[in-house]
Amino acid sequence: QVTLKESGPVLVKPTDTLTLTCAISGFSLSNETMGVSWIRQPPGKALEWLAHLFSNDRASYSRPLRSRLSLSKDTSKSQVVLTMTNLDLVDTGTYYCARGVVGRAFDVWGQGTMVTVSS
């Protein structure tokens, strides 16, 4: 069974750096046909794609957020880590990680983790 689970802080302050972890199981981060994306959703708003990590460690980022985002992985721990710097109130929302399969988009999603940015 393929699962993904996000974890990280619930409350962060403006200008802080956010680190979120996606723990995966049921597939390998070394699989060339698969990768992991991060997607977020402000309360009551639409989904926003943030970044994608490929099996070869190449990453692609949202253009508006590129300077603030960084992706990494620990294959031995089956984890993908998203780092976002210089947080603002508008970064409040639910952050999801999802498996991306070549040709099939995001077929399995984590439950999401809610992050609130507030002073």
Add this chain to the structure above:
Amino acid sequence: DSQLTQSPSTLSASVGDRVTIACRASQNINRWLAWYQQKPGEAPRLLIYQASTLETGVPSRFSGSGSGTEFSLTISSLQPDDFATYYCQQYNTYPWSFGQGTKVEIK
């Protein structure tokens, strides 16, 4: 960057109705489009990928069509479980992107 525009933003319908949601891309995305269903408090669920391929386990009342810049999701006979928000997403070119969503509500 390829932008996606969904219409309508909200759709009021009754159980048994046939409903169609449109998704327009700002540039040619071939058939690299997916549709997701999201219910309140839940993660999105993949319904359709490559514009018209039904994900395993998704009821056959859902169907997708289109290519290039014009796409649609159709529910042939709306069921109580289908009242939710639907998103299209393109994965033709980076950065990937989602539409703004269409909420299907009870009439």
